[in-house]
Amino acid sequence: MAMHAVHKMLAAAADKTEVRPGEVITAKIDLAGINDVYLIVVRSFKEMLGEKVWDVDKVHIFLDHNAPASDLKVAEAHKAFREFAEEQGCHIDDINEGIGHNLLPERGLVRPGNIIVITDSHTPIHGAYGAFAAGLGATDMAAVLINGSTWFRVPDVINVRLDGKLQDGVMAKDAALYVLGQLGSEFGTYKVIEFSGSVVEALSMEERTVLTVMATEMGAKSTYIKPDKTTIDDIRRHTDAPFVVHETDPDFKYAEEYVFDLTNLKSQVAVPHSVENARDVDAVEGIPINQVFVGSCTGGKRYDIEVVAKALEGKKIAPNTRLVVTMATKDVLKESIEKGYYQILVDAGATINSPGCGACSGLLGGIIAAKERCVSTANRNFPGRMGGSVEAEVYLTSPLTAAATALTGKLISYNKL
Amino acid sequence: MKISGKVVVYNHDNISTDQIIPGPYGYIQDMKEMAEHALEGADRTLRQRFRTVGNIFVAGSNFGCGSSREFAVIVLKESGVQAVIVKSAARIWYRNAVNLGLPVLFCPTLPESIKEGAEVEIDLAAGTICEVATGVIHKGEAPSDFIMGMYKEGGIKPMMRKQALAKRD
Structure with missing residues (x-):
């Protein structure tokens, strides 16, 4: 059966040779992130009788949403997170570091083929690097911390092809807003949205992540941009770690395809x-x-x-x-x-x-x-x-x-x- | 799994997690206290109606869009909601509902016609909802066997506790 690159990644993470859309799989997780809004992760971890996280190197806590702490409740939550990180020995980025989603690629921690889950709805941003990345709720994450894996319903893939060339003064954000205006905020629900076409190929990695992060607002479970020289060069500036680029089979059929020519697009x-x-x-x-x-x-x-x-x-x-x-x-x-x-x-x-x-x-x-x-x-x-x-x-x-x-x-x- | 009760209807689309529980309340650690703000950004009377009218909440499409905050499920449960019937829901909100054992049924027709306070019977596994007064049956989307399995266990926490205790034995 013809498979999309995302399906191949999920198959690899589930120790299977192939997966089909609709099938429920258990996938191994390469990186799990928790942000400072969700101390409930720690509470649920304890309620689930969790003792040690499955792999301290793969667990990252980001004190990014409310930093520096704006009031006493937040300060108490940050303190509890620091204590949990200390107790477990996992990574923690304190209030001086910034947003987890942007820190990860700066450190070369987002690579093609990775399966990434973060307690944040904007996690699909990482599909810009050819990773499969989905947001999870806090209690879901607590189970990931114990098992190192989670369940996914294998998603269909939608192709959004952006042809033409953006004019000066028009940015990836304008393209993303335009797609939302045309297709609405629900068309990607439960699905992976792939972005392709000459507009996408011409964008820097930072600008590509604007498309993939805004795909959250399109309902997407995850996103995908085929890794190319821009992707690989960017990753190699940050890390020498190995990764596998899965290719979409040439005869793969997208669940839906949308094509827009953005040459005349104005600011949105x-x-x-x-x-x-x-x-x-x-x-x-x-x-x-x-x-x-x-x-x-x-x-x-x-x-x-x-x-x-x-x-x-x-x-x-x-x-x-x-x-x-x-x-x-x-x-x-x-x-x-x-x-x-x-x-x-x-x-x-x-x-x-x-x-x-x-x-x-x-x-x-x-x-x-x-x-x-x-x-x-x-x-x-x-x-x-x-x-x-x-x-x-x-x-x-x-x-x-x-x-x-x-x-x-x-x-x-x-x-x- | 069968659930019956009276409905509270708020047939609007795209009710975001920012409306179900605004972000600034996310640091309240007592969930009962947090739930006092449930659906505050949509309609402040809803929470009261879960006490006085009924425990089955009916809303429109793309319910729970926006952030991953699990509180958007917790505050509904803490407000006494026993089940949610919507035309469709955002992915993470739905997944959180399954994990926390809050039954959700997708049904395109019921939110359009049902009146506040009407009594319904939900057959979750069959994906149907019966209006008790008229006998009208609405066909919704039956949850997959996998999802039903999660519901039967009461959500992911009891499942994980069972797993942990089994390992200890």
Whole structure:
């Protein structure tokens, strides 16, 4: 039977020669990640009579969602995580390191063929590297920590082919929002979304991860981008560890295929309160914006900070608008200092937080009030997402649109500046 | 597995985990206390209605989209919800529900027609829901044998405890 590369990875992880969509398998896990929202993992681990995690090298705890601790409850949770990591001897990235999803590829820990589970819905981001990566709930994760494996229903694979060439000023985020606008927020549920085509091939690894992380908002279980020279070069800059690239069989039939030519794509915005409310920024240009948030695993990476800083160089943000920048990781922060971006951002009037998930999680670092509007480079605009007020409005855009909006105080695409 | 009770209806699509339990409450360690905020971002009366109207919650499609937070299942259980009938659900929310032993049935027709307070009988393994007053039967999607196996064990925690105790013997 013709198999997709993802099916071959799952078969290998299940010690099988082949798997079929719909079949339930038990797959060995290469990396398990836990973030600081889910101390319940530790509680469930104990309730399941767990004693030692199955492999200390494969377990990573990230204190990234609410870092540094914003209140006493969070501080207590962080303390309990540090104690658990100490007791078990597993990895822990403390509050200074940044977002787990971005730390892993920086360390060469995401490689083709890997089976990755993290207690975070944006885990499908790692399919950009040819890994199979799915989000899990906390109690599910506790069982993984004990068994080193978990069950998966082998998913169908959908191919989203992005043809043509993105124009200057148009980013991967615009492409992702456009796909959401066309296909909605549910088309990928229970399935793997593969991204292919000339647009994808031309993107850097960081920009590819914007497609795969936004696939979470398309409902995807996991994602896949066929590893190519860009992928392999990026991984080899970080690690010499071996990996196997599985190839999709030439006669494999996708469950669904969608083709878009993005040559004429303009900057996109997802207006409140759904990720699928995507339209041209030009169509809603001029909406007054109280805050611009640049950050998250989706929009706080090296390249995002670089394009925002270059757009703001020598300029000031508009009066009555706030610009909150939260870099994804410590390495992004260091580079921003080395290359002068940090200085540019501060001079332009930005408020800069320490690395982490920040306001995207709605927990700290730029929560917005009722009836305020925020343009965000992050990934969700659900009611109450940025701090609890369901009357607050979040507009999702690319980093370039965010920078242009910060400069004018009104929603506007960079190409219209 | 049969479950009967009266329904609380909120037939809206794309109810996200941010609405079921807003992120900032995620650090509350007492689940009963957390559950006081259940569905706060959707409709503040729902939690009360689980006490006064019924224990079977009916909603629309893509229920539980968004974050992986298991609290979005826990707060429903803590609020007394015995079963959930939706047109469809987001993957992680559904998986969490199975792991925590909260029966979920996918049914495209019932959320459209059922009235608040109506009494229903769910046959989970068969994937059917019967409206008691009229005898109308709605055909939903029966869970796979694997999922039914998880439900019968009461979720993943009892399964794992059993595994651990078996190893010790």
